[in-house]
Amino acid sequence: MRTINKLIVHCTAGNMNNSAQDIVNYHMKVLKWSRPGYHFFIDKDGNVTQLIPIDRISNGVKGHNADSINIVYAGGVDQETYKIPMDTRTPAQKVALRKLLTNLRSQFPRAKIYGHRDFANKSCPSFDAKTEYADI
Numbered sequence: 080m081r082t083i084n085k086l087i088v089h090c091t092a093g094n095m096n097n098s099a100q101d102i103v104n105y106h107m108k109v110l111k112w113s114r115p116g117y118h119f120f121i122d123k124d125g126n127v128t129q130l131i132p133i134d135r136i137s138n139g140v141k142g143h144n145a146d147s148i149n150i151v152y153a154g155g156v157d158q159e160t161y162k163i164p165m166d167t168r169t170p171a172q173k174v175a176l177r178k179l180l181t182n183l184r185s186q187f188p189r190a191k192i193y194g195h196r197d198f199a200n201k202s203c204p205s206f207d208a209k210t211e212y213a214d215i
C-alpha cells in the first residue's frame with residue numbers, strides 16, 4: 080500500500096445532479112484519461128461511489144497525487160452558468176463527506192485533510208475544507 084499523507088476534497092465544478100458515471104465518462108471518454116481523476120465521488124443524495132482503488136494514484140492535484148486520496152462532491156458552482164464558485168453541498172453531501180473523511184482518517188491516521196485550494200490558485204472545493212474538518 081502506498082503512503083497516504085493527504086485527503087484532498089474537490090468539487091466537480093459542474094451540475095450537482097451529475098452521477099458517478101457522468102464523471103467517469105467525462106474523464107475517460109472526453110478527456111481520454113486512463114482512469115477517473117478521483118478516488119471517491121459523492122452525489123447530491125449523499126451516495127458515495129469509489130471510482131478507483133485507494134492503492135492506485137488518481138489525478139486530483141498536480142504534484143500531490145502520489146500520497147493523496149482525492150474526494151469530489153457533485154456541484155460547487157452556481158447551477159445556472161456553472162462558472163461562479165458556490166458551496167452547493169446538500170445536507171446529505173455534508174453528512175456523507177464528513178463520514179467518509181472520518182473513515183479515511185481512521186484508516187490513515189497520519190493523513191491531513193485539505194481542499195484543492197490549499198495547493199493551487201483555485202476556488203475548489205468552494206469551501207474551506209481544512210478549517211471545516213479540523214476536528215476530524
Ligand SMILES: [Zn+2]
Nearest residue numbers: 089090195203
Ligand atoms: Zn479540485
